[in-house]
Amino acid sequence: MSRHTAATRSRHGPVRSGGPSGATGPSGATGPRAPLSLERVDDVRWRIPREQRPGMRVDGLIFASDSLMADLRGDPALDQVANVATLPGIVGASLAMPDVHWGYGFPIGGVAAIRRDGGVVSPGGIGFDINCGVRLIRSGLTARELGPWFERLADALFAAVPSGVGASIGRRLTPGELDSVLLEGARWSLDRGSATGDDIERTEEGGCLGGADPDRVSLRARQRGADQLGTLGSGNHFLELDVVDEVHDAPAADVLGLFTGQVVAFIHCGSRGLGHQVCTDHVATMDRAMARHGIDVPDRQLACAPLDSEEGRAYLGAMAAAANFAWANRQAITHAVRGAFERVLGRSASQLGLGLVYDVSHNIAKFERHIVDGRPTDVCVHRKGATRAFPAGHLDVPLVYRSIGQPVFIPGDMGRCSFVAVGAPGSMAESFGSTCHGAGRTLSRHAAIRALRDVDVARQLGDAGIIVRAERPALLAEEASLAYKDVSEVVRVAEGAGHLRRVARLRPLVVIKG
């Protein structure tokens, strides 16, 4: 269990933040509010005192270095941290991870724990892409021995995993099949021979979140997702082959089955159109229901309902179902990756050592027990663009990893690096067992396209030794490194805060994007 107490205030000088308020009036119109004044707590912590804005029930707590905080000036994310602090039942603090940036309702990189008794659930605190997450697959192969094969692997992976706008598997799941996926998650693949027992053991929640209720998933959501199981999607989702180019913690890397020079497969995607529609549907439902529950929120995208209300239960059932769809999706892609390797290299996935390291979500709500004000308290932890990071010894960490802590994956951008880490005790002390999830953008898509107008991004990546396959070449400019924060700084801050411990750094060799 984690421990959260009402912390004493520490004043080291204020920081003021500006930017749009994010507040919405009855017709959705916004109005300006006084800029927030932040207090610096230490090198990696900043506080928004609850007195800053009417209705804040707890402080805001932001994990950021000077350079990351400089990026946040003028970003609505800080106002969103303050808004989240108004949610009924919130305990501890409204948290922002080092990669925090502008989201909808909650900031991306936002974490909030809501008391189970008398608290609310807010779909905006999970996000539209329910159970967007990352999965790491190790291999027994090195980058050196695979060198002659990377182009063919890139082509095989690109052909095997539908990606991009409008990606489809070419057939629609029947209603019965879809119900099974929504109930069973990654376990649905076990019966079909496209998952192993180890895959299930090394997936958060065993690849299946309890409480799923397919009846709470609308027809629209089902229609959107029916032909998307096994697809990558678009935007910042990806399938990569990376090399482990630096090990920071050799004993932990050994437990994870990682070594320097090793090739790994990295998958980032979520619940596709099904999950997106679930969030949209239930935001609308809760928006209509809030007045009846006596709830008022400063941002309509924070629409919420009591956990024990009809609307709350309906959303939780649908969210679990969508989360299960996402795990089934990543498992289907895993099966496709293994098949591509087998076809190109002429050996079985088992012979190639293609085993799952772990699969972890970064958009989800979980019922967990944490220490709040000295007492064990059941809370609903909302993680939006934030990763669970339980430390060594926690019973929810798979037994095979319990000695080192739960694996955490922090993807960077396609031109630089990503990190493998494990959860650390500091996460339980102050962030409800949570940490960051990625790099976060600094440039808009249009700005990135303008900046790279005369640049052949694919060639630039090729010159750096990175093979790219993309459905839409223009996407490469949108997703280029200059559009993203440096994930190394994000991870440094998270480690400095005691939330995680770095294990290895990964560098991309093959990038598949939608």
Added chain:
Amino acid sequence: MSSAARTHRALPHTADAGFVATAPSLPELFEEAGRALAELVADVDPTAETDRWEDVALDATDLTGLAFGWLNELIALIDIQRSAIVTTRIDRLEGPVPPVEDGPYRLRARVGLRAADATGVRLLHQPKSATYHDLSVAHTGAGWTMRAYLDL
């Protein structure tokens, strides 16, 4: 009413996309918002024809909710039908006019689609949803304005 009075422009956003649409009347505003969303999703050749029509029926208690429903219905249709939007036509939009802010509002429309793999269509983005973030429908002296952000 002059089509020149209907406009839309993109709004900056670090990760996603937004737009502001303006039009002389509410039905035209919702059509213009549909056009803004359509251009965000796909490049469609001006000569490309509709190959499928879908009916949309929405009810809402306020204009912002109606806008939320309308934009998300279009996003769902694009995803489900694997298509781009060629045109939207608002047949009916009923409800109180300002200064009354609350509805109910009723919208009935037809949406012309063209398959994503048909000639003259190039898909650009696949929005997850339209959001309530800064979503507004406002009446100004010159007409109506809608502001919206889409999660890409």
